[in-house]
Amino acid sequence: MTKADFLKMVQEKIVLLDGATGSNMQKNGMPTGVCPEKWILDNPQVLIDLQKGYVEAGTDILYAPTFTSSRIKLEEYGLAEDIEDMNRGLVKLSKKAVAEADIPAERKVYIAADLTMTGRQLYPIGDLKFEELVDVYKEQIAYILMEGVDLFVIETMMSLQECRAAVLAVKETCDLPVMVTLTFNDNNRTLYGTDPVTAVTVLQNMGVDAVGVNCSTGPEKMCEVVAAMKAYATVPIIAKPNAGLPVLKDNETVFSMGPEEFAKKAAKLVEAGASIVGGCCGTTIKHIKLLEKAVATYKPHVLSSRKKRILTTERRSLKLDIDGRFMILGERINPTGKKALQEELKADCLNMVVDMAKEQEENGADILDVNMGMNGIDEKEMMVKVVNELTAVTELPLSIDSSHISVIEAALRIYPGRALINSISLEKGKMEKLLPVAKKYGAMFILLPLSEKGLPKDLNEKKEIINTIVKAATDIGLSKEDIVVDGLVNTVGANKAAALETMETIRYCKEELELATVVGLSNISFGLPERQYINSTFLAFAIQAGLTMAIANPSQDLLMNTAFASDLLKGKEDADLRYINRVTSRPTVTVGKAVPTAKGTLSDLSGAREINLEGTDLLVFDSVVKGNKRNILQYVKQSLEEGREPSFILDNLLIPGINKVGQLFDKQIYFLPQLISSAEAMKIAIEHLEPLLKKGDKEKKLATVVIATVSGDVHDIGKNLVVLMLKNYGFHVIDLGKDVPSEKIIETAMSENADIIALSALMTTTMLEMKQVIALKKESGLKAKIIIGGAVITQSYADEIGADGFAADAGETVTLVKRLLNL
Structure with missing residues (x-):
């Protein structure tokens, strides 16, 4: 299947995916605690019958059950050495199901290989390096391709950075279409804090063919995520909801939404913006059959061809509107002329870098420019370290600034959002090599109107360079919305028309080419006294001409206040409040000073x-x-x-x-x-x-908590976070790990005289184990309170099985434990 084939399909009809695999396997005898893929291979007819049913119900894209068949996941079951045979065997089963399905010969059903999270946390939060994860996905993909599939789906993702790793692995291995779906919590953010707009922005700019949401909730709540994505999407939106929420019925975990209700409510997802729909946990062949009928009369959505100008971190989007508020690109993280910073970098110390980032953020910067160009260090290695550090300490998007293409690419590869490249010019070899890099990683870029000859000789040549680079960018699939043109400011001391020429460049780019613009302010006043007055006045003129952003030091109050005042006078939305908040919150000084951090002057x-x-x-x-x-x-x-x-x-x-x-x-x-x-x-x-x-202080430990992920469940991201938080609040925590037998949990609680037993489960197939632990606790006579949590767990489920409490996250767990123990 080519990307063109995929696009044609979604333009012709609402595309139907399949339904659940895991919950249906469990209904057909799959026990908890086993490797699902191994059980499927040992019981192939169960899967074949299920997938035949999905195809006959109308499924257009069938998911091969390779979901957790990466080396990392298979190692948890001692099956890593079987990775090739298992992935190839699972694809073969789906092909057999399609071949045996009773459908017209001319009807085409596509098979998507299924990838998901590994359960390991990426650096800098965890110890798994980004490139290692890419290689893990590439290994699985290579074995899948030996059998041949039509496309890839990356699903049930909680981390945007893991999505990026999987996407790069697919795109660097083959040319097949790729779909990505994430799972969102009740607050419409992933576990790692990514919102729908950020997710769709990053992934579609990386060349993903469809983006969306799966699992998470039932169809009603999912409409919010779909609508948010659709407003910013240039690719089709996917929705694959659960059949409502899981509940306990006759000692069995079931989902609350029957096929008729599911089909009716899932059709609303198409109205909200989805062009590709299916079912996740709890859905059956009948759910999909009725869904096919419910969406049959809907026409596919027309895809937007106009992208939005957006930069992102992993958790936040920044919209760049050429008619919107003015923005500052903070210039401080650059060792040029900063001896103290140079010495720190040589000593492999990033304290000043972090302080500069936080200071600029507090002072009003919108984006941080990062440049590590200096002698005495490995620039690429240092850039990667700095990007990793900054993504953990700031919510501002980054601009990657280097003279070396390899440094820029290394930074973009590990940046967990959508960054800005500073910059691409017509200097020898730059444009030809950097434009494909921008496209691959979905970055925006600053267009610098220089050529091999150096500075343009006049305004006409500057415009020619701009148009040449714009055409080259659009020819490879980038758009005008990906470009920010540098006005290329010269010093007014040497060229009296320098400011006027910059104003004309800004006007030309905005009004005739519809391009965003940026300038570096300091050049305009070079060689002149009291430069801050020239810079701030020039900035006001440039904003009036339509300037989008400036590269500047945000600690310079005169400059920043001028920018805020200019927005106010231009009538920009909320400019009055932003101006008042700015000038009343800090005294005006003409020379920027570092904000002290040891006398109560923090934000x-x-x-x-x-x-x-x-x-x-x-x-x-x-x-x-x-x-x-x-x-x-x-x-x-x-x-x-x-x-x-x-x-x-x-x-x-x-x-x-x-x-x-x-x-x-x-x-x-x-x-x-x-x-x-x-x-x-x-x-x-x-x-x-x-x-x-x-x-006496040591004996002030609050209480003893025994914690575990229940038997059959190998997920522990959330559980590990709870352990960390409880320990830091002074609790004595005994972490039994994951996939822990119920008997061991109770035995440990008895031997340790536990006050609290905390249980975690991420899968609907394992949540019943919590009830078993509660039953064993009652038999043993333990007085310990039992609390539960996990992605599939709700307060109603806790009430139903007799748990003493439910917590949705680590912070809530601490509060719950304190309340139960009257602390």
């Missing part, structure tokens, strides 16, 4: 002002809140040297810090990566303090 995000901290106390507290793993140990030691007792640091700085993190998480200001970073920072501090605590 209100940390909450430091609420508890009136300063000096080293503030630094310790703020290190927890902001996940400063690099410096927290230094600050804790400094606090001890200043006379603070270990118990004071724990009770008055660390615990309040992690409490603040929990509040930010609850408010959806923080997401999983920030939560983990803060918890790990606190862990470093506690490990140093624990030997120093007095006996």
